[in-house]
Every structure is written in C-alpha cells, then in structure tokens.
Amino acid sequence: MFKLNKSQMLKGVLEGCILAVIEERPTYGYELYLRLTDQGLQAVSEGSIYPVLLRLQKEDLIEGTFVKSANGPNRKYYSLTDKGKQALKHFKQEWTVLSESVSQIVLKKGGRGDDDHHRIRRAK
C-alpha cells in the first residue's frame, strides 16, 4: 500500500515552524532542532534545518548573529526580521484555514457526515 512519508508532509510547513520557534526567542541551530523535536516534530532530521535556515536568511526573513566564545561553543543566534514577522503572521493565517479544511476532509470522510452519504445514495 502507498504510504505518505512523514518528512514529505513536513517539508511544506517546516519553514513556518522554524519561524514560529525563532519568534519565541532568538535561538541557534542545535537548540532549534531540540525545540522542534521536543514539541513533537520527530520527523525533522538534525541536519535538515540548515538548508532551510540558509533559505530563510537569503529571503531576508531571519538574520543570524555569531556569538564567539573563547573556549566554549560559538553560536549563531537567529532572530526574525520585520519581513519574517510578516511572513509568520501570513503563515499562521494560511495554516489555520488549511488545517481546518484538511481535518474536515481527511477525518470526516470527504467532508460529509454519514447522514449526507446516505442522503446522496438515496437521491441516486
């Protein structure tokens, strides 16, 4: 049987999730990964966040600042730009509509209740 891959489903929404996590507070790559997986996105593979972070930087939605440390780790902290805040706002609106529609279709048999189904059959 054909199985939908979890990571394929995630692809389209990962950028939005990353923006939302960064909005809470500035964060660096490894912490970002942990926060995503802690909140249930186990399908995110560790390295896969970096190409997304690069794309978001290129699109000017996030910006990174390197904080150097003498002996410890050197972290690049990401925060949202104004354009990023707008993009996240837009994503939230789109997601609300999309998730409601998908739930409606997938979880309620094509969007119709059982009564509707019988009514349609009877009409035929």
Next chain:
Amino acid sequence: MTTTAFVELNNKRRKELTAQNEAFYKDIMLYVRGSNVDQRAGEELLLELLEHLIDAQARGKRAVDVFGIHPQEYCKKLVDALPKASFKEKAVLYGSVLSFSGMWLFGLLGAAQLLWPELQPSIAVSHIAAVVMVMLILPGTALTLLKKSLFSTKKSRIENVIWATTTALIWLIPIAIIYIVPETFKIEGSFFLYGYVFAGLLLVHFLLKKFK
C-alpha cells in the same frame, strides 16, 4: 568576525571531534570550500555545522546521524542555498593562481638566463597565452574531480592522486608548454626583463593575498 577568524576557530574546534566524526565532517568542509559560494557565508555555515556536531557528539550521536546517509546530496542542498561567490572572490582566486604560475615561469627563465646564458632561454606570446589558458581551467577541473571523490570509501587514495597530479601539473605545465607550444611572437628576453616581470607578479600576488 573575519573569514580568517572563522577558519582559525574551525581548525581549533575541529579537534573536539572523534576521528570518525572528523573524517565525515572534513568531507563536508572540502565540498563547501571547493564550491562556488561566498567564502564568508560558507565558513560561517561550516562553523555552525561543526558546533552542532560537537553538541550532538556529546549526546552520543555520530556525524551520519546528524547529516544523514546521503552526505553528497545534503552538501548539494547546502551549497544551492548559500550565496554565490562574488566576482571579486573569483578574481582573487584566479589572479593568485595566474600570478603564482607566472612567477614560477619567469623565475625559471631568469634563473636559466643567469646560470646558462648560452642556452638563450626565451619565451613567446603563444607560450604565455597557453599558460594562462591552462591555469584558468586547472583549478576548476581539480575541484570538480575532488568533489566527486569525496564521501566515497576509496576516497583517500583518489584524493591523494588528484592532489598529487594537480600539484605536479602546476609545476610542470609552464615548462611543458615552452617545449610543446610553437613559438609565436617571440619575446627577446634578458635576465632583467624576466626579473622585472617576476617582481611585478610577486607584487600582484602579495596584494591579492592582502585584499583577499
């Protein structure tokens, strides 16, 4: 932070990795450094990935768990998402290669003129054009081959062969060209002319290094 500072930090922090993780990471590093990407953005990313790997290693993870079982595809995604190298960066790279091979060529001619003047070592415009052409093609070709050899199990041997061949070619090509390429527009050489050209190229090489 300058690009050099990123490279130095990377060298220092890389020592934290286990041998296995370092070998895996080094391939990613060579791939990114050998690609047409903005050097500073590339180094920033490499340090970020390194710090991530050090954190993951502390949690008992291996590089393959972090970057996946298809590192070449992963690297391609990274390189595609990185900003491309600027014209200045490319000009500095090719300028350095050209001035270096020119110094070698004219240094050799000058030395030959001084030591064995009876040989009357000379050079022609066609020789210079051929050296420039080969040196413009060589770095790109070597990097493409090197990138292909990364992430393979037999890589250390192939990598060594590519490095050795490229290094040998850089030294041998100018000499080979003088012998093989026909002389067109011969330049009447003298020890002083070769010396001046050598000094000029040395200056260019030094300036390019400084403005890198």
